[in-house]
Amino acid sequence: MNIPESNYPRLVIIGGGFGGLQLARTLKDKRFQLVMLDQNNYHTFQPLLYQVATAGLEPDSIAYPLRKIFKHQANLIFRMAEVQKVNTETKIVSTNIGELEYDYLVIATGSKTNYFGMQDVAKHAMPMKSVAEALNLRSLMLQNFEKALLSETQKEQEAIMSFAIVGAGPTGVELAGALAELKKHVLPSDYPDLDIRRMSIHLIEMAEEVLPPMSDKASAKAFEYLERMGVTLWMGQSVESYNGETIHFKKAKPLASRTLIWAAGVKGNLVEGIDGSEIFRGRYKVNAYNALEGIEDVFAIGDVALQKGKEFPSGLPMLAQVAIQQGKNLGLNLISKAQNKTQKEFEYKNLGSMATIGRNKAVADLGKLKLHGLFAWFVWMFIHLIALVGFRNKVITFFNWSYNYLNFDRGVRLIIRKFEKIEH
Amino acid sequence: MNIPESNYPRLVIIGGGFGGLQLARTLKDKRFQLVMLDQNNYHTFQPLLYQVATAGLEPDSIAYPLRKIFKHQANLIFRMAEVQKVNTETKIVSTNIGELEYDYLVIATGSKTNYFGMQDVAKHAMPMKSVAEALNLRSLMLQNFEKALLSETQKEQEAIMSFAIVGAGPTGVELAGALAELKKHVLPSDYPDLDIRRMSIHLIEMAEEVLPPMSDKASAKAFEYLERMGVTLWMGQSVESYNGETIHFKKAKPLASRTLIWAAGVKGNLVEGIDGSEIFRGRYKVNAYNALEGIEDVFAIGDVALQKGKEFPSGLPMLAQVAIQQGKNLGLNLISKAQNKTQKEFEYKNLGSMATIGRNKAVADLGKLKLHGLFAWFVWMFIHLIALVGFRNKVITFFNWSYNYLNFDRGVRLIIRKFEKIEH
Numbered sequence: 001m002n003i004p005e006s007n008y009p010r011l012v013i014i015g016g017g018f019g020g021l022q023l024a025r026t027l028k029d030k031r032f033q034l035v036m037l038d039q040n041n042y043h044t045f046q047p048l049l050y051q052v053a054t055a056g057l058e059p060d061s062i063a064y065p066l067r068k069i070f071k072h073q074a075n076l077i078f079r080m081a082e083v084q085k086v087n088t089e090t091k092i093v094s095t096n097i098g099e100l101e102y103d104y105l106v107i108a109t110g111s112k113t114n115y116f117g118m119q120d121v122a123k124h125a126m127p128m129k130s131v132a133e134a135l136n137l138r139s140l141m142l143q144n145f146e147k148a149l150l151s152e153t154q155k156e157q158e159a160i161m162s163f164a165i166v167g168a169g170p171t172g173v174e175l176a177g178a179l180a181e182l183k184k185h186v187l188p189s190d191y192p193d194l195d196i197r198r199m200s201i202h203l204i205e206m207a208e209e210v211l212p213p214m215s216d217k218a219s220a221k222a223f224e225y226l227e228r229m230g231v232t233l234w235m236g237q238s239v240e241s242y243n244g245e246t247i248h249f250k251k252a253k254p255l256a257s258r259t260l261i262w263a264a265g266v267k268g269n270l271v272e273g274i275d276g277s278e279i280f281r282g283r284y285k286v287n288a289y290n291a292l293e294g295i296e297d298v299f300a301i302g303d304v305a306l307q308k309g310k311e312f313p314s315g316l317p318m319l320a321q322v323a324i325q326q327g328k329n330l331g332l333n334l335i336s337k338a339q340n341k342t343q344k345e346f347e348y349k350n351l352g353s354m355a356t357i358g359r360n361k362a363v364a365d366l367g368k369l370k371l372h373g374l375f376a377w378f379v380w381m382f383i384h385l386i387a388l389v390g391f392r393n394k395v396i397t398f399f400n401w402s403y404n405y406l407n408f409d410r411g412v413r414l415i416i417r418k419f420e421k422i423e424h
Numbered sequence: 425m426n427i428p429e430s431n432y433p434r435l436v437i438i439g440g441g442f443g444g445l446q447l448a449r450t451l452k453d454k455r456f457q458l459v460m461l462d463q464n465n466y467h468t469f470q471p472l473l474y475q476v477a478t479a480g481l482e483p484d485s486i487a488y489p490l491r492k493i494f495k496h497q498a499n500l501i502f503r504m505a506e507v508q509k510v511n512t513e514t515k516i517v518s519t520n521i522g523e524l525e526y527d528y529l530v531i532a533t534g535s536k537t538n539y540f541g542m543q544d545v546a547k548h549a550m551p552m553k554s555v556a557e558a559l560n561l562r563s564l565m566l567q568n569f570e571k572a573l574l575s576e577t578q579k580e581q582e583a584i585m586s587f588a589i590v591g592a593g594p595t596g597v598e599l600a601g602a603l604a605e606l607k608k609h610v611l612p613s614d615y616p617d618l619d620i621r622r623m624s625i626h627l628i629e630m631a632e633e634v635l636p637p638m639s640d641k642a643s644a645k646a647f648e649y650l651e652r653m654g655v656t657l658w659m660g661q662s663v664e665s666y667n668g669e670t671i672h673f674k675k676a677k678p679l680a681s682r683t684l685i686w687a688a689g690v691k692g693n694l695v696e697g698i699d700g701s702e703i704f705r706g707r708y709k710v711n712a713y714n715a716l717e718g719i720e721d722v723f724a725i726g727d728v729a730l731q732k733g734k735e736f737p738s739g740l741p742m743l744a745q746v747a748i749q750q751g752k753n754l755g756l757n758l759i760s761k762a763q764n765k766t767q768k769e770f771e772y773k774n775l776g777s778m779a780t781i782g783r784n785k786a787v788a789d790l791g792k793l794k795l796h797g798l799f800a801w802f803v804w805m806f807i808h809l810i811a812l813v814g815f816r817n818k819v820i821t822f823f824n825w826s827y828n829y830l831n832f833d834r835g836v837r838l839i840i841r842k843f844e845k846i847e848h
Contacts, residue, residue, distance in 0.1 A: 002574055004617065041566060041839050058482040065837040067614040077617065080570045080839075097574050131840055142465060146504045150426055150521050190491040193428065193501065392827050392835050396820060403816050411816050413489040415465050415504075416555055417841070 001098035003077055006033035009103035011334070012093055014083050014271065016043050016066045019302030019323030020108035024076055026331025031338060034076040035102075037095060041080050042066055044131055045388055047320065048397075050171060052134040053141075054178035055186075055410040059131045061397045064389040083109075086273040088295050104297045106330065107274070107284065111266035111303035111318055114281065124244035124421065125262040128171065137261065138412070139419040141179075144259060145187065149194055155256075161199040162257035164247055166239055167264030168205035169212070170355040173222055175261060176203045177357035180229035185408035202255065204234040204247075206264075211363070213317065214353055218363035221372040225357040239264075244421060266318060268304035279306060280315060288345035290330045301326040309348045316348050320387075325349065356380045359405065425522040427501055430457035433527035435758070436517055438507050438695065440467050440490045443726030443747035444532035448500055450755025455762060458500040459526075461519060465490055465504050468555055469812055471744065472821075474595060476558040477565070478602035479610075479834040483555045485821045488813040507533075510697040512719050528721045530754065531698070531708065535690035535727035535742055538705065548668035548845065549686040552595065561685065562836070563843040565603075568683060569611065573618055579680075585623040586681035588671055590663055591688035592629035593636070594779040597646055599685065600627045601781035604653035609832035626679065628658040628671075630688075635787070637741065638777055642787035645796040649781040663688075668845060690742060692728035703730060704739060712769035714754045725750040733772045744811075745775050780804045783829065 003010075008031045013020045016038040024034055045062040052059055070076045081095040086105065093100045113127040126137050144160050151157040163179055165172045179201045188196045203210070203226060209219040210226065210233070226233060234252065239260075241248045247255045268283040274295065279285050283306035284292055290305060292298045302323030306315040316322045326346055333343040354364035354376065362377035364370070371379060381401065388394050404410055427434075432455045437444045440462040448458055469486040476483055494500045505519040510529065517524045537551040550564065551557050568584050575581040587603055589596045603625045612620045627634070627650065633643040634650065634657070650657060658676065663684075665672045671679045692707040698719065703709050707730035708716055714729060716722045726747030730739040740746045750770055757767040778788035778800065786801035788794070795803060805825060812818050828834055 002576075041570070041837070058484045059838060059840055060482045060836045063838050063840070065614070068837065071613040071616075074616075079573070131838075135840070146465070149503070152426075189495040190489070192495075192498075390835075392824075392833075395823060395827075399819060399823065400816075403819075409816075411814075412484045413465070413492065414483060414487050414555075416483055416487070416559070 001079065001081075001095070001100045003035055003079075003100060008033045008075070009338075010035060010101065011104040011106065012037065012100060012102040013106045013108055014038075014093070015108035015110055015302075016040070016078075017046075017108060017110045017302060017323065018320045019110075019327040020106070021069065022324045022327030023106060023108065023301065023331045024070065024073070026328050027075070027334065028073050029075065030335055032075060032334070035100065036066065036070070036076060036078050037081045037083060037093070038066060038078075039080065039082045040066075043069060043389060046129070047170075047384060047387075049128055049131070049134045050175040050178055052131065053128055053137040053175065054182060055138055055142075055412040055414075056178065056404055057397060057400055058412050059135065061393050061400065062388070063131055064393060069389060083271055086271050086298075088274060088298060091297070102297070104334065105299070107271055107298070107300040107304055108302050108323070108327070109269035109271060109304050110323075112269050113262060114265040114267040115262065116265060118239070118241070121239065121242045121260070121262065124242050125166075125260040126421075127262055128175070129266070135417070136419040139415045139417060140259065140421065142413055142415050143418060145191055145194065148198075149191065154198065158198045158200065159245065159256040160258050161196075162202065162255070163200070163259045163261065164202040164204060164255065164257040165261045165263055166204045167262070168203050168207070168210040169263065170353070172203055172205070172261075172263040173210055173226065173355050173357060175263065176201055176226060176231045177229060177361070180226070180231050181358050182410060183230070186410050186413070190413070200232060201230065202232045202234060202257065204237050204239065204249075206236065206238045208236045210235075211355055214355070214363065215365045215370055217370045218355075218365050218372065221363050222355060222357055225361045229358055266303065268306075270304070274298065281306075283315065289333055289343055290326055290346060299330055301330055307346065309346075312348070319353075321351050322348060354380050354383070425503065425505075425519070425524045427459055427503075427524060432457045432499070433762075434459060434525065435528040435530065436461065436524060436526040437530045437532055438462075438517070439532035439534055439726075440464070440502075441470075441532060441534045441726060441747065442744045443534075443751040444530070445493065446748045446751030447530060447532065447725065447755045448494065448497070450752050451499070451758065452497050453499065454759055456499060456758070459524065460490065460494070460500060460502050461505045461507060461517070462490060462502075463504065463506045466555075467493060467813060470553070471594075471808060472812075473552055473555070473558045474599040474602055476555065477552055477561040477599065478606060479562055479566075479836040479838075480602065480828060481821060481824055482836055483559065485817050485824065486812070487555055488817060493813060507695055510695050510722075512698060512722060515721070526721075528758065529723070531695055531722070531724040531728055532726050532747070532751070533693035533695060533728050534747075536693050537686055538689040538691040539686065540689060542663070542665070545663065545666045545684070545686065548666050549590075549684040550845075551686055552599070553690070559841070560843040563839045563841060564683065564845065566837055566839050567842060569615055569618065572622075573615065578622065582622045582624065583669065583680040584682050585620075586626065586679070587624070587683050587685065588626040588628060588679065588681040589685045589687055590628045591686070592627050592631070592634040593687065594777070596627055596629070596687040597634055597650065597779050597781060599687065600625055600650060600655045601653060601785070604650070604655050605782050606834060607654065610834050610837070614837070624656060625654065626656045626658060626681065628661050628663065628673075630660065630662045632660045634659075635779055638779070638787065639789045639794055641794045642779075642789050642796065645787050646779060646781055649785045653782055690727065692730075694728070698722065705730075707739065713757055713767055714750055714770060723754055725754055731770065733770075736772070740772055743777075746772060749773060778804050778807070
């Protein structure tokens with residue numbers, strides 16, 4: 001793969017997400033040769049993908065070139081590559097651009113959409129795990145309104161303007177809220193000859209509440225916000241099948257909807273050749289040091305790793321903050337190991353969780369502090385702005401948010417590349 | 425097509441470019457039912473497309489939703505549609521979303537890349553006339569550097585890192601300058617293990633000078649800037665063939681280059697069914713009122729129209745300002761006609777022309793005033809910012825330019841969708 005030789009041990013990191021990034025930063029100027037592989041040349045700030053999908057932000061606000069992140073880190077080499085296979089015996093990673101030996105391997109490949117084996121849903125539903133998928137969703141949504149204009153019957157128009165979201169975790173809730181705001185503030189003036197009241201937004205959740213992992217107070221408040229904003233809530237419902245036109249539920253009447261957005265689950269992005277430690281939802285079981293047991297010098301961090309934690313007997317949640325903390329701990333442990341010092345077991349520090357539903361409407365659980373409304377919304381914005389990589393991205397996002405807030409607008413209603421769903 | 429009936433005559437405008445936009449605005453609140461058709465749902469500010477291609481701006485800075493532009497214009501109906509055919513006898517426009525009768529028809533379809541019949545060039549060269557094409561070019565360019573890293577031989581590496589631009593009009597000159605700045609300021613730190621000196625930028629022009637329509641002084645200065653920035657200038661040269669790997673010239677030795685960007689010519693975007701008045705470069709010949717002679721109630725404005733003007737016996741240039749002025753004049757004439765007043769012949773007022781080559785480097789011909797350097801550069805930026813549609817776009821573009829200027833950076837080095845050239 002044309003990687004120069006080095007006197008230091010080579011640590012290959014697969015994936016430039018939250019975990020991989022933090023690990024690489026922790027090892028800056030340390031005695032390792034880091035090689036980061038990612039299929040994209042940028043880091044994606046996934047928590048804001050839904051804003052790309054709903055025309056609030058352009059990709060450049062939430063994606064950041066990986067080469068730029070590491071331009072002052074001399075011990076890191078980046079290659080845009082798709083990993084095809086790992087051989088843990090010979091310690092070789094095979095990719096579409098060649099092979100690479102490693103001394104240590106860290107799998108930080110994150111997660112992908114999990115359709116739980118439902119092939120019809122996988123075929124017809126829209127995922128939203130990458131920038132390209134978010135852009136597809138943006139195009140499809142806007143195309144739907146253009147299509148609705150041409151529709152002769154009210155029934156068809158309503159099906160075209162129906163948006164069903166499965167999964168009321170933060171992604172589903174935030175997406176539903178953003179669509180409700182588009183409906184209220186943007187679409188009526190964009191489509192004066194369309195009766196936008198016929199648009200409907202459905203949020204479908206298997207549990208009996210929205211935002212199940214959050215506090216009861218946050219769930220109740222989010223439910224109230226969504227209801228007030230006109231989102232139809234289907235609690236305790238799960239999808240049985242979807243043919244691109246009609247959603248069939250396990251215990252409710254069918255719903256006609258041409259767009260089904262799947263935010264109901266993810267599973268680890270596994271790497272071929274690494275076996276033996278897989279369990280729940282296809283995540284790699286790791287020990288307290290994020291090492292894969294039984295395989296030498298291979299680690300996993302972030303969504304793809306399944307690590308037990310206090311209060312989390314079935315594994316830590318798949319969240320950015322877990323990945324970041326694991327990346328840091330693993331980096332420090334690798335340094336300690338090289339110096340023959342004691343390594344530290346990973347301990348997850350829950351910094352809290354939050355979700356935004358709409359203007360002035362957010363919920364936040366920060367330890368014992370439960371916030372909602374305007375103040376929670378400011379905290380949400382502040383934390384997300386701070387977390388964005390790069391000064392330029394912070395400023396552009398801040399400006400876009402301020403502009404959208406003041407003008408009740410969404411600036412990026414562009415269909416740059418048309419997206420057509422597979423015909424059935 | 426589901427367009428409501430109206431008591432006013434229906435004016436169908438094909439195309440939401442500079443001309444169509446100005447025409448529609450001129451007829452705001454007048455007694456016409458305007459129907460605008462465009463294959464995209466946005467207006468493209470084409471003069472800045474090259475900045476999208478060179479990672480300086482995101483599409484949302486230079487594209488503006490057409491529905492948003494007209495949201496306060498009650499007499500305009502927009503439909504995203506591709507026009508397939510016009511029947512000038514029955515006065516019907518056929519599109520992919522149905523048929524539409526017109527009382528007046530205005531063709532404002534602009535222009536498309538002209539390969540002058542060279543099929544191999546059409547197949548292997550990269551055009552840059554739309555947002556999607558500019559994004560393809562951005563992806564390809566960045567992918568080339570990733571590929572160059574994997575290359576074993578210097579010869580291959582140089583071919584991959586060679587960018588040839590054909591046509592030294594404003595687009596070609598601005599693109600060459602932007603690539604030279606990427607080479608100098610951005611790529612060396614992005615690709616520390618690549619010898620960026622092997623990257624080459626070639627500007628190929630049939631005439632003996634760059635920016636042929638501009639003053640001799642502007643041409644000479646632009647030439648000097650480009651040369652100083654390391655662009656290889658091929659003056660008086662034209663391309664005979666291109667197979668995706670090697671450019672063959674009519675009178676020079678071949679050049680190995682994997683990327684050929686074609687900015688050498690455009691031709692009118694003709695509409696099927698309108699015949700009889702076509703001449704040079706496939707533009708519709710129009711009279712002094714922008715009417716197509718011999719066809720009733722059909723007009724053409726902008727790039728697609730060929731109108732003779734003072735000092736322009738073979739037709740006015742294909743420029744935004746011509747389209748804008750024609751759109752305005754036609755609008756006023758249609759109002760006059762409805763009021764049985766005298767119509768005004770079109771008279772082109774040349775507001776000057778300019779091109780930017782790099783930081784602090786631009787040339788401008790403003791009547792007798794010939795500017796170059798820092799001041800011309802400021803004028804160029806000011807005029808382009810003012811001309812951008814929408815406050816948000818102006819601010820975001822201004823911020824991006826300031827940021828890029830101060831940091832010698834380009835923020836949008838993202839390969840969101842990979843672009844692969846056709847294999848040969």
